[in-house]
Amino acid sequence: VLGFLEAVRWLDSPDEKRLFSERATVLGNAIIDSSFGWNPDRKAFSRTRYNWVSRTDSPSMPWFVLKLWERAGRPARLLNLLKGIADERIEKWRPTTGTDSGCYGYMIISFVQLHNETKDGRYLEFARRLGDFAAENLVHKSGLVVGSSSFRYYDCMYNIQRLVQAFIAIDYPEHPEVEKLMRDPLF
Numbered sequence: 001v002l003g004f005l006e007a008v009r010w011l012d013s014p015d016e017k018r019l020f021s022e023r024a025t026v027l028g029n030a031i032i033d034s035s036f037g038w039n040p041d042r043k044a045f046s047r048t049r050y051n052w053v054s055r056t057d058s059p060s061m062p063w064f065v066l067k068l069w070e071r072a073g074r075p076a077r078l079l080n081l082l083k084g085i086a087d088e089r090i091e092k093w094r095p096t097t098g099t100d101s102g103c104y105g106y107m108i109i110s111f112v113q114l115h116n117e118t119k120d121g122r123y124l125e126f127a128r129r130l131g132d133f134a135a136e137n138l139v140h141k142s143g144l145v146v147g148s149s150s151f152r153y154y155d156c157m158y159n160i161q162r163l164v165q166a167f168i169a170i171d172y173p174e175h176p177e178v179e180k181l182m183r184d185p186l187f
Helices: 002-010 014-036 060-071 076-092 101-118 121-138 160-171 176-182
Strands: none
Touching (some): 002 014, 002 060, 060 101, 101 160
16 A cells, blocks of 8 residues: 555656555555444444454554555544554553564654654653663663564564664654654655
8 A cells, every 4th residue: 555655656647646546545445444444423443343452563553554644645534543543552552572673663653753743742752661662672782673572683674773763763753854764655
């Protein structure tokens, strides 16, 4: 989905732009609706279908929804979903050492960017809590960030660079270079 939305930026043909945008919309809606379940009567999402709090890949979900919201023109429906995910994450998060560094990086960056968008200090405070926990468990005594608390070595497949970027974002959330970093087109 994010790849299709990214492609819209560099395609020249209006027909191709529309095609890629439509594909991204269809796929994005399918992912979100199947994961969260849009309830048209309540005009809200139900999280009964997707237990994202306990899933091992859950830390990347706020980042995915944030990027989808950003690239889909910032629709209110997705921002409300994102705030709901973030609020639930803050309320129900329990530290776990089984999460890899990239997942923490994506989640921290998501909360910093959500703070910047909404000016809600709870999101930045939670990003700092996550950062403290990640630093405690994912920074080796040598100072290098490791991929996982289970495997105390550097491995590029864990997206360690995202956690390092997240540590910077926590301290400088509104710095122009950090804002640029958080809008990184990686998907």
